[in-house]
Amino acid sequence: DQVLHIMLETLQQVQHLQLLCSTLMLDLWKPLLPEDIRAGEDLHIRVPAPLVQEVKDSLDKLMISYRVLIPDVQKLVDQSMPRERSSRRQVSGGYVYTEYHKMEEIYQWMTQIQQNNSELVTQRFLGKTFENRTMYYLQISQPSNKPKKIIWMDCGIHARERISPAFCQWFVKEILQNYKTDPNISRFLQNLDLYVLPVLNIDGYIYSWEEDRLWRKSRSPYENGTCYGTDLNRNFNSSWGSVGVSFDCNSEVFCGLGPESEPETRAVAQFIKSKKSDILCYLTIHSYGQLILTPYGSTNKPPSNNEELMQVAKEAAAALEGKYGTSYRVGSTASILYSNSGSSRDWAHTIGIPLSYTFELRDTGTHGFVLPADQIQPTCEETM
Amino acid sequence: ELPPSQFPASRASAVALGYLCYLRGGPGRGLQLRELRRARRQDIDDVGHKYYLELELEDVLDKARTVSCTAEVLYHLGSKTSAPDVQVTVQGELRSTEEADQEFYNWIRSLEKELVAENIPDSHGNVPPELEPIHLLAWVASGYLIWQNSTENTKFHLAQVKHVKQVKRSDEDLQFDYVVLLHEMVSQEVLPWQVTLLWHPQRGARVSQ
Numbered sequence: 001d002q003v004l005h006i007m008l009e010t011l012q013q014v015q016h017l018q019l020l021c022s023t024l025m026l027d028l029w030k031p032l033l034p035e036d037i038r039a040g041e042d043l044h045i046r047v048p049a050p051l052v053q054e055v056k057d058s059l060d061k062l063m064i065s066y067r068v069l070i071p072d073v074q075k076l077v078d079q080s081m082p083r084e085r086s087s088r089r090q091v092s093g094g095y096v097y098t099e100y101h102k103m104e105e106i107y108q109w110m111t112q113i114q115q116n117n118s119e120l121v122t123q124r125f126l127g128k129t130f131e132n133r134t135m136y137y138l139q140i141s142q143p144s145n146k147p148k149k150i151i152w153m154d155c156g157i158h159a160r161e162r163i164s165p166a167f168c169q170w171f172v173k174e175i176l177q178n179y180k181t182d183p184n185i186s187r188f189l190q191n192l193d194l195y196v197l198p199v200l201n202i203d204g205y206i207y208s209w210e211e212d213r214l215w216r217k218s219r220s221p222y223e224n225g226t227c228y229g230t231d232l233n234r235n236f237n238s239s240w241g242s243v244g245v246s247f248d249c250n251s252e253v254f255c256g257l258g259p260e261s262e263p264e265t266r267a268v269a270q271f272i273k274s275k276k277s278d279i280l281c282y283l284t285i286h287s288y289g290q291l292i293l294t295p296y297g298s299t300n301k302p303p304s305n306n307e308e309l310m311q312v313a314k315e316a317a318a319a320l321e322g323k324y325g326t327s328y329r330v331g332s333t334a335s336i337l338y339s340n341s342g343s344s345r346d347w348a349h350t351i352g353i354p355l356s357y358t359f360e361l362r363d364t365g366t367h368g369f370v371l372p373a374d375q376i377q378p379t380c381e382e383t384m
Numbered sequence: 385e386l387p388p389s390q391f392p393a394s395r396a397s398a399v400a401l402g403y404l405c406y407l408r409g410g411p412g413r414g415l416q417l418r419e420l421r422r423a424r425r426q427d428i429d430d431v432g433h434k435y436y437l438e439l440e441l442e443d444v445l446d447k448a449r450t451v452s453c454t455a456e457v458l459y460h461l462g463s464k465t466s467a468p469d470v471q472v473t474v475q476g477e478l479r480s481t482e483e484a485d486q487e488f489y490n491w492i493r494s495l496e497k498e499l500v501a502e503n504i505p506d507s508h509g510n511v512p513p514e515l516e517p518i519h520l521l522a523w524v525a526s527g528y529l530i531w532q533n534s535t536e537n538t539k540f541h542l543a544q545v546k547h548v549k550q551v552k553r554s555d556e557d558l559q560f561d562y563v564v565l566l567h568e569m570v571s572q573e574v575l576p577w578q579v580t581l582l583w584h585p586q587r588g589a590r591v592s593q
Contacts (some may be wrong), residue, residue: 100508213507214543214565214574231572244570252572289569327419329389336390338570365398365541366416366444368567372509 002052003070006043014039016062097170098376100162103206110136117176127267130220131203135267140194153283154197157232159204159215160369161287163361168198170380201232222249230256235265236347239298244340255342281355282348288368289360290328292317295349297333297340323382386423393423396435399534400455403470405527411488411517412481414444432460446479459536467532485585488517492558504545525562525581528591539569557582
């Protein structure tokens with residue numbers, strides 16, 4: 001589309017233009033109405049791309065002088081989009097990390113990541129969801145002859161917490177982009193393997209894109225298909241069903257029919273159990289609240305290594321705050337937030353993983369679950 | 385004395401904030417909590433639990449500044465039917481929104497067709513700039529709901545404006561009929577609520593029953 005600046009000198013030219021505007025239904029920018037077109041006054045009209053040549057030809061035939069004011073309207077619109085502001089579009093290998101992605105795109109991303117970083121990354125099968133979708137985690141492991149301890153991180157256990165999978169993707173990108181140049185990351189990978197599950201509750205995540213943005217649970221049907229979904233973070237085998245749950249399928253904190261009743265829970269639990277002697281740290285990423293939560297949710301009794309857990313968490317919160325001033329509160333779920341049982345974080349700790357944390361990312365309620373994409377970058381940067 | 389990071393104080397501060405948003409919020413002003421500085425609780429026999437809070441707030445449209453305030457939140461015993469009593473004192477001045485309020489008022493009054501909108505913010509968290517004042521008025525309406533419906537076992541936030549419809553009136557108030565989705569943190573439920581908000585640039589906002 002182009003915007004033309006037209007100089008009209010005679011009444012006849014004015015009439016021709018008025019006719020042209022109404023026949024071709026052109027978009028008058030100045031003046032606003034055809035009846036206000038005057039000789040001796042400037043005229044600005046936006047001409048749709050397919051009509052540009054025809055309009056210019058007509059003006060030439062009528063000996064009306066004009067010049068092109070805006071040669072490409074779309075380009076100007078794109079440039080002025082607020083999105084380009086302070087958060088620069090983070091594109092790496094063609095993938096935009098500062099946007100939220102559908103599950104299909106995340107599956108493709110995992111394949112690409114493995115392909116582009118095959119010396120470090122392996123895409124591994126974890127299990128299947130209720131709706132039979134494959135759960136993959138990414139194993140980031142630098143080849144070495146010494147055995148390495150593992151850090152596990154999962155995102156997206158609750159479908160509506162979209163910033164969480166965005167963070168897992170960002171995290172993987174940051175590690176892979178910087179492991180050769182950043183001494184901290186390189187030292188990390190010399191001694192540790194990273195296992196990242198970008199979306200745990202795949203069925204729920206897809207449902208939140210297609211049907212209900214504020215969906216939380218999985219998509220397994222109950223009560224003859226009249227009610228759907230288990231809160232996967234109430235379904236683990238840690239004081240299952242004791243507190244902060246509901247046995248009613250309609251509730252957002254429905255804990256399922258028994259511990260590990262859901263295939264997604266079983267897939268994660270089986271794997272972590274099989275590797276538990278090597279897992280140093282279990283991280284599960286949620287939103288919102290700006291919290292680093294330690295065990296437990298089901299009781300106020302502190303875990304055996306509470307001092308160490310709190311110290312590490314406080315240092316993490318301080319480092320996070322150092323980036324953009326975002327403040328995070330630190331403490332056990334039972335004291336900071338509410339009572340709950342069956343959480344993955346509690347379960348990981350009870351089977352012996354010493355450092356076990358839940359992160360609740362930005363914000364504190366202003367946007368809540370619907371965090372705008374322009375906050376992806378600062379959230380992820382500070383959380384790194 | 386209560387640790388500010390723990391949930392009893394943070395739930396009370398959400399109530400205080402809701403009340404303040406209702407009283408002082410508007411199409412040009414949205415108040416949010418920057419930090420809870422101090423909290424105390426007093427258990428009053430046969431009456432209920434009273435929280436004394438020192439809060440630091442910021443205006444979403446003016447985040448460089450903060451405003452301090454103190455609040456008292458009294459949850460009544462057996463509070464099934466009555467809302468908590470809240471008192472808030474703001475230290476210092478809130479940024480004036482007179483001009484923006486008048487502009488918004490004039491714009492709405494000039495609309496030929498009654499304004500209708502849904503899903504604010506949208507699924508991606510975006511709010512079209514011209515609907516931001518409508519969004520902020522939803523905060524005012526939600527503030528009222530949060531104040532009226534909170535107990536020591538709940539913590540509400542506005543999750544999304546599902547629907548809003550302007551209703552033209554013969555008097556000078558603007559009327560907006562909202563359906564808002566409130567997220568309750570303890571049960572994790574997202575609850576729809578219908579609420580009618582009346583607003584006038586000089587007289588402020590009130591929820592119509």
